[in-house]
Amino acid sequence: MDDQASKRIFVKTEAGRAALADRSSAGRARTALILVNGQDTMQALRAKLGPDADDLIRELHRRGLVELLRPAIQAPVLRPVQAPSAPPRDExxxxxxxxxxxxxxxxxxxxxxxxxxxxxxxxxxxxxxxxxxxxxxxxxxxxxxxxxxxxxxxxxxxx
Structure with missing residues (x-):
């Protein structure tokens, strides 16, 4: 997979959370679903799940149990300009x-x-x-x- 795909982050959908709650998924798919947390990148999931991580996540996505996290558009953060601090005092x-x-x-x-x-x-x-x-x-x-x-x-x- 390309570098952009490695940086993708997936989250559980409502259906995914329900599938975990009622234990309707099993085996490696369930493990993959548990590991999708909205924070780990695909690269991190590959490290945890192994070589079939892409196939597992793709299957969960196809079944509507996970979705790609859409980054929120944020306005640039303006930080106040700080006056230069005095050099540290020699003690x-x-x-x-x-x-x-x-x-x-x-x-x-x-x-x-x-x-x-x-x-x-x-x-x-x-x-x-x-x-x-x-x-x-x-x-x-x-x-x-x-x-x-x-x-x-x-x-x-x-x-």
Missing amino acids: SDRLEPLKREAIARLGPHFGPDAPIVAAALMAATQTAAYNAALGTIEARLALYLGKTGAAQVLAGLRG
Whole structure:
């Protein structure tokens, strides 16, 4: 099938919903009818149903149990123009003591590799980036110490 056919989306008709409710369809056709959800493309249905997907959907369509979804015509969405935002504030001065403490606490667990493990943490200049890096380190520590142990080692270091 061509690329356009792969992008088609089918929905159940009223007759299709009724056929499911009264179980009047059976076998692969019923499976195909169940999988038609108004969201999956034909390409997705092929992946779920296999090589006979096109034949199954074609048969359901012929029987009036599914129909091609007609996209609604939409007016273009106008978005308000936003003023350029101020550059992110550099919070390095406030984060420096937390970074030093983090390296000190990581030393016993990672030895000379502590600065390598904490590279993203040390490079962070904003609280969000610092906390994200700390979360990554906590997940790595949890592999060895468990979640509770990792949380204890890094307690009080969130920015």
